[in-house]
Amino acid sequence: MPMAASEIERLIKEAIPDADVSIRDLAGDGDHYAARVESKSFAGMSRIKQHQAVYAALGGRVGGELHALQLETAVPQPENI
């Protein structure tokens, strides 16, 4: 069942308040998205744990209601040092 990108973003930010979320609709069908999520809370977590945190934020929708979410997670890097 399709889901709006804004809804995905809202759910992620609700669970990970400092998250910087960008979402692309890959197929234009509201069912295949790519998301990039940056959060300081990911620091020190393995990639698996970071992705699990996002899946948890989406409360079981990934793999069900939301067929495909291509996911990239990162800890924000200071841009000018």
Added chain:
Amino acid sequence: MSAHDRIAELVKNNDIVLFMKGTALFPQCGFSSRAIAILDRLEAKYETVDVLQDPEIRQGIKEYSEWPTIPQLYVRGEFVGGSDIMMEMFESGELQELLAQAA
């Protein structure tokens, strides 16, 4: 045997195993296809399990790893990740190293 035990056996008995939709020759989903392409590119020797042929494994694997999607790669008993993580690790060279250890 429970689905959990069957998965544990598969993971234990195969150094590199990919749970996927379809087969290596005919993947039934773009993400599974991408995972196979990465493993083939690295000339890895791997086993695959087609979850579409086995509803119990299909559901069980998600609980086993606390990971909601398929494909899922396991190397030497450890869950590595899905196709996005495989791609990131492939690009950084980490996956080559990991698979070399398993070979």
